[in-house]
Amino acid sequence: MAFFPKPAVGSWTENWPELGTAPVDYTDSIDPEQWKLEQQAIFRKLWLHVGRVERLPKTGSYFTREMPSVGPGTSIIINKDKDGTIRAFYNLCRHRGNKLVWNDYPGEETSGSCRQFTCKYHAWRYDLKGDLTFIQQEQEFFDVDKADYPLKSVRCEVWEGFIFVNFDDDAEPLEDYLGEFGQGLKGYPFHEMTEVYSYRSEIKANWKLFIDAFVEFYHAPILHMKQATKEEAEKLAKVGFEALHYDIKDQHSMISSWGGMSPPKDLNMVKPIERILHSGLFGPWDRPDIKGILPDELPPAVNPARQPTWGQDSFEFFPNFTLLLWVPGWYLTYNYWPTGVDTHIFEANLYFVPPKNTRQRLSQELAAVTFKEYALQDANTLEATQTQIGTRAVTEFPLCDQEILLRHLHHTAHKYVDKYKLEKAAAEAAKTNGNVKDGAHV
Incomplete structure (x- = not known):
């Protein structure tokens, strides 16, 4: 397992000064009227x-x-x-x-x-x-x-x-909307990975809160420490963790991270079942025999920092689609479908190259089951978060440098809502002026 020291304060956030460094107002995750505006401004207008x-x-x-x-x-x-x-x-x-x-x-x-x-x-x-x-x-x-x-x-x-x-x-064409990240991901062999495992859960939390959980690794050493061995958990808690790269392109963003345990350098770091099946949270260790997944074959948007320790990239296509690529040659998708201001449906799909034997099949199943355990830990925490911010006792919260994509997510949601409100006000004003003119003419 690799560890990366935290860079100087502002090392990521300073690249997007428009997002600022002030505490972020989470009223957008508890206000029913804000949710209704998001429904009209975002989910009825975006891809x-x-x-x-x-x-x-x-x-x-x-x-x-x-x-x-x-x-x-x-x-x-x-x-x-x-x-x-x-x-x-x-x-x-x-x-x-x-x-x-x-x-x-x-x-x-x-x-x-x-x-x-x-x-x-x-x-x-x-x-x-x-x-x-x-x-x-x-x-x-x-x-x-x-x-x-x-x-x-x-x-x-x-x-x-x-x-x-x-x-x-x-709306603009899909490819234009997906922008630079969409162009930079073209050519990845998604079509080869057709073995699918799916999860769906109703979460009692605002849709943005779950995305928040997946665009930072600041929480990993604490929330998920029980998934690591005792020695590794103690190292993570003491040293902390920093991702390899963050990037923002208009309304979309991405986070690039280390290689994890695919495979681990020391087999004693993982559980016996993982040693036997060559698999775990980070997916099957054995790279499938397909083109397009070796380091020199990857499209330009993948591992943009060209880090030798790279393990996964998570692309957040606003508003609610996450595309997560893993180095051994498999990928995940997440969707977050709001059903109210404090509820949403979380969907996750794991995609693998179809297995050729029983061991490969079991290694994929182990990855899918392990993923579910981690996702449940995140979801459980989010429901606790929702209940407390819902009290409005505190509505503004400080974010660290590693939480830059959270800052961007809430900023982007507000941007679309504000644009919608201006357009709606302009349309109503034009209608009122038209009625006045018609009345004067009569």
């Missing part, structure tokens, strides 16, 4: 990651996503049409508004394959491009034209196999 292309392996494949972060009851269908195009639609029949695709329980997500979508209520049918193709007893309607009633589409674009949607028709 949201909803899955991988591997979930749509053939023509007619589809899956649904519930999107409470966008609005209560919002549900979408993502599917692949006959041309191979991935599309997204509101999960809503154009006849009487029934939910179009669901199984036994309308609130649960589902997936499958079909030639067309048929409403359970009155059997209206839609093809894979969303066009209405059949109306039951069509002759009884009044001058109805099927071309006027397609499924309502949602903007949908794909980057490196990741599917994103946007509920704002005027």
Whole structure:
């Protein structure tokens, strides 16, 4: 395990002076009105990651996503049409508004394959491009034209196999939004890592608080010390820990860190099961036999400091998508879906190259189980945090240099909310002025 001394105060924060060094106001994580503004200004206007292309392996494949972060009851269908195009639609029949695709329980997500979508209520049918193709007893309607009633589409674009949607028709293209980090990650072999382990949990904490927990390692020596051996835990608690690199590009950010135990230099540092299976929290130790993961093959955004001790990069694509790459050749994704000011749904997916034998399979399962234990430790702490800041006894908190990405996250959320409020005020003023002019004209 490597240790890195903490650099001089301001060594990271001084690079982004606009973020300042003052205590950060966490009212944005407890104010219901602020959450409502975030829903409109952020989750209804920015690109949201909803899955991988591997979930749509053939023509007619589809899956649904519930999107409470966008609005209560919002549900979408993502599917692949006959041309191979991935599309997204509101999960809503154009006849009487029934939910179009669901199984036994309308609130649960589902997936499958079909030639067309048929409403359970009155059997209206839609093809894979969303066009209405059949109306039951069509002759009884009044001058109805099927071309006027397609499924309502949602903007949908794909980057490196990741599917994103946007509920704002005027939003910039996905690749422009992902910016320099998106460009710098192109070419990483995501498509090779199709073995997936998934976790989903309802967390009683604001969505930003969980991101806060994953963009700093200041907490690791304390919160997770029981996961290390006694000797290593004592070293971490005494020396502390500092990441290798931080970076911010517009609304997105990243943190780059050390190599951890993949594999450890001393096998006595890890548990017996980890020695046997060559795996642990940092993933399987054995590098898979694929191209694109060796140090000289990595795309430019990965390990930007070109540190020989590099182990993982975590990219935070605002608002709620984390992409975490590990040096042995696997990756994680996190999504944080707010359902209220103090609740959200946390989703985590671990992606590996498909195993070729039992040992590889078990090493991946061990990594997935170990990850879950760490995530539960973080989640439990966050719920305790939420209860206390919710008292408003204290609302401003000092952040250290290693917590620069927390500072950036809250600053960015406020920036989008403030922009939305200005635009809304301008629109209302223009409407009022228009009404005044019309009245004067009359």
